[in-house]
Amino acid sequence: MAFLHVLILVILSLNRYKNNKAMAEGSSGSEFTLDSIRKSLIRQEDTIVFCLMERAKFPMNSALYNQSLDLVPGFSGPLVDFIVQETEAVQAKAGRYVNPEENPFFPDNLPPSLVPNYNYSQVLHTGGASININKAIWDMYLNQLLPLFVVAGDDGNYASTAASDLSCLQALSRRIHYGKFVAEIKFRDAPHDYEPPIRAKDADELMKLLTDERVEKMVKKRVEKKAIVFGQDVSGSNNADSKHYKVDPSVVARLYDEWVIPLTKRVEVEYLIRRLN
Amino acid sequence: MAFLHVLILVILSLNRYKNNKAMAEGSSGSEFTLDSIRKSLIRQEDTIVFCLMERAKFPMNSALYNQSLDLVPGFSGPLVDFIVQETEAVQAKAGRYVNPEENPFFPDNLPPSLVPNYNYSQVLHTGGASININKAIWDMYLNQLLPLFVVAGDDGNYASTAASDLSCLQALSRRIHYGKFVAEIKFRDAPHDYEPPIRAKDADELMKLLTDERVEKMVKKRVEKKAIVFGQDVSGSNNADSKHYKVDPSVVARLYDEWVIPLTKRVEVEYLIRRLN
Numbered sequence: 001m002a003f004l005h006v007l008i009l010v011i012l013s014l015n016r017y018k019n020n021k022a023m024a025e026g027s028s029g030s031e032f033t034l035d036s037i038r039k040s041l042i043r044q045e046d047t048i049v050f051c052l053m054e055r056a057k058f059p060m061n062s063a064l065y066n067q068s069l070d071l072v073p074g075f076s077g078p079l080v081d082f083i084v085q086e087t088e089a090v091q092a093k094a095g096r097y098v099n100p101e102e103n104p105f106f107p108d109n110l111p112p113s114l115v116p117n118y119n120y121s122q123v124l125h126t127g128g129a130s131i132n133i134n135k136a137i138w139d140m141y142l143n144q145l146l147p148l149f150v151v152a153g154d155d156g157n158y159a160s161t162a163a164s165d166l167s168c169l170q171a172l173s174r175r176i177h178y179g180k181f182v183a184e185i186k187f188r189d190a191p192h193d194y195e196p197p198i199r200a201k202d203a204d205e206l207m208k209l210l211t212d213e214r215v216e217k218m219v220k221k222r223v224e225k226k227a228i229v230f231g232q233d234v235s236g237s238n239n240a241d242s243k244h245y246k247v248d249p250s251v252v253a254r255l256y257d258e259w260v261i262p263l264t265k266r267v268e269v270e271y272l273i274r275r276l277n
Numbered sequence: 278m279a280f281l282h283v284l285i286l287v288i289l290s291l292n293r294y295k296n297n298k299a300m301a302e303g304s305s306g307s308e309f310t311l312d313s314i315r316k317s318l319i320r321q322e323d324t325i326v327f328c329l330m331e332r333a334k335f336p337m338n339s340a341l342y343n344q345s346l347d348l349v350p351g352f353s354g355p356l357v358d359f360i361v362q363e364t365e366a367v368q369a370k371a372g373r374y375v376n377p378e379e380n381p382f383f384p385d386n387l388p389p390s391l392v393p394n395y396n397y398s399q400v401l402h403t404g405g406a407s408i409n410i411n412k413a414i415w416d417m418y419l420n421q422l423l424p425l426f427v428v429a430g431d432d433g434n435y436a437s438t439a440a441s442d443l444s445c446l447q448a449l450s451r452r453i454h455y456g457k458f459v460a461e462i463k464f465r466d467a468p469h470d471y472e473p474p475i476r477a478k479d480a481d482e483l484m485k486l487l488t489d490e491r492v493e494k495m496v497k498k499r500v501e502k503k504a505i506v507f508g509q510d511v512s513g514s515n516n517a518d519s520k521h522y523k524v525d526p527s528v529v530a531r532l533y534d535e536w537v538i539p540l541t542k543r544v545e546v547e548y549l550i551r552r553l554n
Contacts, residue, residue, distance in 0.1 A: 050330070086370075091360075093363075094436035118433025155395075158371050226511045234506050
């Protein structure tokens with residue numbers, strides 16, 4: 001039985017090695033380019049909008065987040081912490097956090113992956129690969145964002161609501177930590193621009209280099225439009241009712257303006273500061 | 278500490294009782310009407326389309342579903358079974374399956390809910406409330422639907438893929454088992470029409486009574502349109518690229534035509550057959 005298990009792992013690893021090699025060769029040594037990253041970021045916008053709209057189906061259900069309600073016997077903390085921690089543990093066993101694009105919200109005491117490691121291409125510099133600002137994302141999401149797009153009330157669906165919260169949190173975390181890949185590719189494209197401020201640990205100068213207001217404006221406009229298009233009530237007839245949206249489009253624009261873009265740049269700067277270590 | 282816990286539960290329960298009473302009174306004794314059910318079914322269509330589009334981001338990742346790969350030491354079965362079972366266990370502890378609208382895929386050995394029970398309005402007849410056709414939904418989803426909208430390949434994201442599968446499965450299961458509520462309300466609206474075939478255990482006649490081809494055609498047209506609207510690439514400019522969809526809209530229409538509508542009617546018939554027990 002143990003021999004069979006080892007055999008399976010070997011076959012699977014060989015298979016993955018083959019797949020990965022083909023993939024890597026197909027994109028000349030790396031699947032990360034500025035263009036592939038841009039495409040991924042744009043598709044991730046859709047995911048974020050979908051997740052928020054799904055969370056908006058439930059009212060606030062504030063008992064989930066109550067610090068002083070110890071609802072789960074033997075667990076100290078809000079119910080949402082319990083559900084997210086336990087779900088992350090399941091996903092960790094299935095290898096989620098082996099992928100350098102994924103970052104857990106509760107990294108302490110996560111169980112190890114039980115499945116054979118996939119050979120993810122390692123494009124990140126080791127210094128910055130472990131940056132994890134999920135605490136800031138968690139606080140922003142629960143305390144600032146949620147009240148902007150969720151109605152008051154309690155419908156008892158705590159498990160479904162927390163699962164929906166976790167989807168939102170994971171989508172936002174993935175998007176914001178993608179800043180590591182953006183920073184790496186930008187650095188490789190213009191090392192001479194970035195090296196002086198990195199050596200000087202000049203975060204302001206790095207922030208200036210990374211900021212493109214024209215692009216940021218375009219992104220905010222695009223996510224607002226996505227909230228309009230994806231948030232409409234689609235009827236079977238030709239005229240969709242476009243007056244009611246699942247999530248206020250201006251909230252999605254604000255989410256990007258106040259949090260997603262600044263937090264991504266924070267990740268980029270933190271990454272670059274360590275890039276020459 | 279134990280006393281405090283009990284006190285919290287009592288306060289929470291009283292609060293919920295108040296909320297629930299207000300809700301029930303606001304909708305004259307029950308929040309389930311044909312109109313409220315219709316609205317919920319329409320909103321659930323959006324959820325199903327969103328879930329499929331999110332699953333389509335990953336390739337097939339067939340190692341997840343392989344019956345003969347025992348990837349998790351000590352667990353016999355495909356990796357997807359492990360992830361779904363473990364995730365359902367977390368959600369069961371948080372009370373998911375206390376809601377009569379939710380049905381687990383692995384009902385055996387589910388842990389009990391650890392949170393105080395929400396006082397869901399009990400509209401279903403006890404005979405049919407426990408109907409669970411998730412085995413059929415699971416088989417349909419994994420063996421027939423998935424290959425229709427997911428590309429071949431293995432990208433190693435098994436945990437994320439399985440989480441996405443679970444979202445699809447839960448959305449489909451909820452939609453199909455909503456047939457219990459549809460059947461109950463239809464029965465209450467016209468008991469004289471339904472009682473004779475129920476007493477005669479005439480499933481064909483019940484199926485005939487429940488079938489409205491005009492409405493079914495409209496639903497299929499509407500979900501196809503949703504896949505077109507929600508599946509488009511939305512750019513920041515005015516002309517969206519409408520040629521490429523995240524999931525082929527005809528697959529969504531087919532999903533409803535071949536599986537969602539027939540399985541819902543199966544639930545409705547099974548429910549009605551037991552309605553007078």
